[in-house]
Amino acid sequence: MFQLRAPASRRGAFFSPLPLGARILLPxxxxxxxxxxxxxxxxxxxxxxxxxxxxxxxxxxxxTPVFMPVGTQATVKAIDPxxxxxxxxxxxxxxxxxxxxRPGIEIIRAAGGLHRFMGWEGPILTDSxxxxxxxxxxxxxxxxxxxxxxxHVDGAPLFLGPKEAIAIQRALGSDIAMAFDECPPHxxxxxxxxxxxxxxxxxxxxCREQPRAEGQALFGVxxxxxxxxxxxxxxRAVAELAFDGYAIGGVSxxxxxxxxxxxxxxxxxxxxPDKPRYAMGLGTPxxxxxxxxxxxxxxxxxxxxxxxxxxxxxxxxGAFAVKAGACKGQFIxxxxxxxxxxxxxxxxAYIRHLLNVNEILGLRLVxxxxxxFYLELMREIRAHIAAGTFAQFRAEFLARYRPTExxxxxxxxxxxx
Amino acid sequence: MFQLRAPASRRGAFFSPLPLGARILLPxxxxxxxxxxxxxxxxxxxxxxxxxxxxxxxxxxxxTPVFMPVGTQATVKAIDPxxxxxxxxxxxxxxxxxxxxRPGIEIIRAAGGLHRFMGWEGPILTDSxxxxxxxxxxxxxxxxxxxxxxxHVDGAPLFLGPKEAIAIQRALGSDIAMAFDECPPHxxxxxxxxxxxxxxxxxxxxCREQPRAEGQALFGVxxxxxxxxxxxxxxRAVAELAFDGYAIGGVSxxxxxxxxxxxxxxxxxxxxPDKPRYAMGLGTPxxxxxxxxxxxxxxxxxxxxxxxxxxxxxxxxGAFAVKAGACKGQFIxxxxxxxxxxxxxxxxAYIRHLLNVNEILGLRLVxxxxxxFYLELMREIRAHIAAGTFAQFRAEFLARYRPTExxxxxxxxxxxx
Numbered sequence: 001m002f003q004l005r006a007p008a009s010r011r012g013a014f015f016s017p018l019p020l021g022a023r024i025l026l027p028x029x030x031x032x033x034x035x036x037x038x039x040x041x042x043x044x045x046x047x048x049x050x051x052x053x054x055x056x057x058x059x060x061x062x063x064t065p066v067f068m069p070v071g072t073q074a075t076v077k078a079i080d081p082x083x084x085x086x087x088x089x090x091x092x093x094x095x096x097x098x099x100x101x102r103p104g105i106e107i108i109r110a111a112g113g114l115h116r117f118m119g120w121e122g123p124i125l126t127d128s129x130x131x132x133x134x135x136x137x138x139x140x141x142x143x144x145x146x147x148x149x150x151x152h153v154d155g156a157p158l159f160l161g162p163k164e165a166i167a168i169q170r171a172l173g174s175d176i177a178m179a180f181d182e183c184p185p186h187x188x189x190x191x192x193x194x195x196x197x198x199x200x201x202x203x204x205x206x207c208r209e210q211p212r213a214e215g216q217a218l219f220g221v222x223x224x225x226x227x228x229x230x231x232x233x234x235x236r237a238v239a240e241l242a243f244d245g246y247a248i249g250g251v252s253x254x255x256x257x258x259x260x261x262x263x264x265x266x267x268x269x270x271x272x273p274d275k276p277r278y279a280m281g282l283g284t285p286x287x288x289x290x291x292x293x294x295x296x297x298x299x300x301x302x303x304x305x306x307x308x309x310x311x312x313x314x315x316x317x318g319a320f321a322v323k324a325g326a327c328k329g330q331f332i333x334x335x336x337x338x339x340x341x342x343x344x345x346x347x348x349a350y351i352r353h354l355l356n357v358n359e360i361l362g363l364r365l366v367x368x369x370x371x372x373f374y375l376e377l378m379r380e381i382r383a384h385i386a387a388g389t390f391a392q393f394r395a396e397f398l399a400r401y402r403p404t405e406x407x408x409x410x411x412x413x414x415x416x417x
Numbered sequence: 418m419f420q421l422r423a424p425a426s427r428r429g430a431f432f433s434p435l436p437l438g439a440r441i442l443l444p445x446x447x448x449x450x451x452x453x454x455x456x457x458x459x460x461x462x463x464x465x466x467x468x469x470x471x472x473x474x475x476x477x478x479x480x481t482p483v484f485m486p487v488g489t490q491a492t493v494k495a496i497d498p499x500x501x502x503x504x505x506x507x508x509x510x511x512x513x514x515x516x517x518x519r520p521g522i523e524i525i526r527a528a529g530g531l532h533r534f535m536g537w538e539g540p541i542l543t544d545s546x547x548x549x550x551x552x553x554x555x556x557x558x559x560x561x562x563x564x565x566x567x568x569h570v571d572g573a574p575l576f577l578g579p580k581e582a583i584a585i586q587r588a589l590g591s592d593i594a595m596a597f598d599e600c601p602p603h604x605x606x607x608x609x610x611x612x613x614x615x616x617x618x619x620x621x622x623x624c625r626e627q628p629r630a631e632g633q634a635l636f637g638v639x640x641x642x643x644x645x646x647x648x649x650x651x652x653r654a655v656a657e658l659a660f661d662g663y664a665i666g667g668v669s670x671x672x673x674x675x676x677x678x679x680x681x682x683x684x685x686x687x688x689x690p691d692k693p694r695y696a697m698g699l700g701t702p703x704x705x706x707x708x709x710x711x712x713x714x715x716x717x718x719x720x721x722x723x724x725x726x727x728x729x730x731x732x733x734x735g736a737f738a739v740k741a742g743a744c745k746g747q748f749i750x751x752x753x754x755x756x757x758x759x760x761x762x763x764x765x766a767y768i769r770h771l772l773n774v775n776e777i778l779g780l781r782l783v784x785x786x787x788x789x790f791y792l793e794l795m796r797e798i799r800a801h802i803a804a805g806t807f808a809q810f811r812a813e814f815l816a817r818y819r820p821t822e823x824x825x826x827x828x829x830x831x832x833x834x
Binding site: 079102110357360364 | 490491492494495496497498499515519520524527528529534535536745746748758762763764766767769770771773774776777778780781782
């Protein structure tokens with residue numbers, strides 16, 4: 001299935017702790033045929049740019065706008081696949097960079113691909129590893145066809161570029177693969193942003209030429225910071241390559257929220273309307289509502305599970321700390337009316353106790369609730385776009401969603417009822 | 418429902434971080450009537466002392482021999498109540514000492530009792546806190562009616578004795594409460610063991626006189642180390658008090674296995690045959706089989722969940738480290754033929770990866786498997802006692818159950834098939 005090839009002139013081994021000069025995996029020639037993924041734009045909101053769509057993959061149909069729970073290391077943190085199914089997750093994201101380092105692609109290929117490895121039969125989107133190479137890896141050197149860097153785990157020399165990123169994603173067998181891009185810091189100087197855009201375009205072309213797994217879709221990525229010209233240049237050039245979808249990259253990289261929204265606003269007009277748009281790594285519940293209004297169809301974010309592990313829960317009225325003393329005697333669910341497993345069966349008082357004594361069930365329950373909250377938010381968003389009431393929903397949601405302190409001050413239970 | 422009383426001459430507050438001299442909870446007078454718990458001895462093995470029984474509690478019937486998963490802090494570690502039900506747990510154990518310190522009995526009483534607090538509707542056995550007072554607490558002074566000590570969490574001065582232990586268990590609303598005993602170290606000098614036995618008998622009498630929750634059973638505890646005279650003396654005296662069941666205490670306190678077995682052998686003949694016998698804090702799978710053969714009906718142990726968090730899994734051929742390199746490419750379940758959630762859906766290779774990258778799902782899956790293994794072992798034990806084949810099962814199980822190293826050396830999958 002795979003051909004092995006010696007790594008020509010590259011010094012770093014191909015994304016696995018092999019000695020320098022070791023043989024690396026490269027995929028077999030294409031089997032022919034375009035991927036089967038197709039996007040149907042079902043409806044556009046009359047008052048905003050919000051869109052209702054349907055994304056067909058070989059492992060199922062995804063209704064958009066969609067939120068993708070993040071399973072960085074082949075598991076959504078603290079959650080199992082049955083729970084994902086029960087909460088209505090349609091697709092999960094997993095990270096090429098992390099998986100290639102641990103357990104290594106050979107293991108996942110031997111398992112029969114990522115779906116079988118992690119026991120999730122629904123669609124999977126894999127990122128390209130580009131973002132992690134630029135954020136996590138140590139000592140990197142950008143070359144013409146990729147990046148030399150050292151593993152953030154053990155310092156091993158590795159190389160990742162368009163060819164390798166697609167080969168890895170092909171081996172993972174994800175339903176949607178992402179093009180390998182360069183993601184500079186949000187405060188990079190203009191010259192650096194320009195170079196990143198040019199490389200991202202060139203690498204997008206290289207990715208487009210690589211063979212993929214059967215039925216695997218490929219999304220292009222647009223960079224360009226918050227610069228109008230660069231965003232337009234990158235979006236137009238990447239769109240010309242006729243990807244199955246388009247991601248807005250270079251957001252959620254530490255920039256202030258207005259800059260992030262500006263980057264999306266500057267990109268969206270140049271993306272083909274008949275393809276799904278994905279805002280990478282975003283966002284808070286408010287941001288998801290706002291970005292939906294700006295025409296974004298797909299989201300992923302570690303926020304719901306990450307803050308859960310610190311005991312922070314999302315509700316329609318804002319996030320609050322379940323660990324807070326206010327919850328000590330509150331024998332009510334995290335959010336009244338919520339139908340998640342945690343809210344159906346457990347109280348704030350109990351979950352607070354679990355968090356206080358470091359019991360795993362505590363962060364599991366908050367993780368379950370938070371992911372359910374995000375998925376439920378998307379269900380509501382889709383229903384309101386379908387009903388033509390999204391603009392009203394957006395206004396009401398933003399008015400109701402308050403900062404943490406105010407939720408707690410409002411007295412817990414009744415405030416969240 | 419409860420009367421409040423100032424703590425007469427005691428210096429420590431009643432098991433809660435109250436200032437010295439604060440008021441403490443004491444239960445209302447008894448409502449009359451013996452608890453409804455009843456034990457039916459259904460069958461005795463012809464070749465060993467193994468017994469098949471049925472223990473009726475107000476929240477359900479428990480088939481014995483039974484293993485009770487340990488939910489020290491009102492949760493079985495990493496596991497939720499739905500999973501406990503799915504794996505066939507009949508009863509769980511929870512710890513009075515830990516719960517009284519965090520979240521505090523007031524919270525659990527306000528929740529409507531421990532069952533409602535933790536979302537587990539099946540039977541619960543609570544220990545008395547005696548063991549923890551002697552193993553965890555700092556700076557303790559033994560008094561006539563209990564023990565003054567300082568909390569292991571924050572050093573707060575606390576007092577626990579027969580009256581308090583039963584009052585707390587009454588507030589928790591457990592289905593089976595345990596008498597407050599003194600549990601000395603296994604290597605305590607004879608004089609100390611003698612004194613502990615006398616206090617344990619006196620405190621058993623005091624516990625027996627306390628009012629309990631409606632339908633709440635009370636088990637007596639036998640101490641006496643591995644000394645024949647002390648075990649007989651304690652067992653006879655405690656049995657005279659007509660408890661609903663009897664626990665063999667002072668085992669699983671660091672003593673060598675032969676000493677533990679000897680303590681059980683020295684106690685069992687003096688326990689009423691028509692009441693359930695419970696070996697506290699035991700044991701390994703081999704020990705459970707051995708103790709069943711010695712006439713023990715009930716077990717609890719942290720082992721299956723504790724070792725799971727280090728990545729050690731139990732199988733019929735012994736325990737092994739799922740983290741071991743040998744599992745890296747093993748795309749087979751932890752144990753072939755096992756029907757637990759982990760074995761039905763995930764491979765060793767995947768679980769090893771999760772453990773290696775510190776994903777919570779890894780230790781969750783091994784915890785699920787190990788508890789299921791223990792419960793399945795008890796199901797087999799009961800079936801063999803019922804069929805009259807327990808002695809043969811015991812011999813075969815002990816012959817097959819090997820130390821960790823041999824399981825791994827035998828090559829994983831095939832060895833465990």
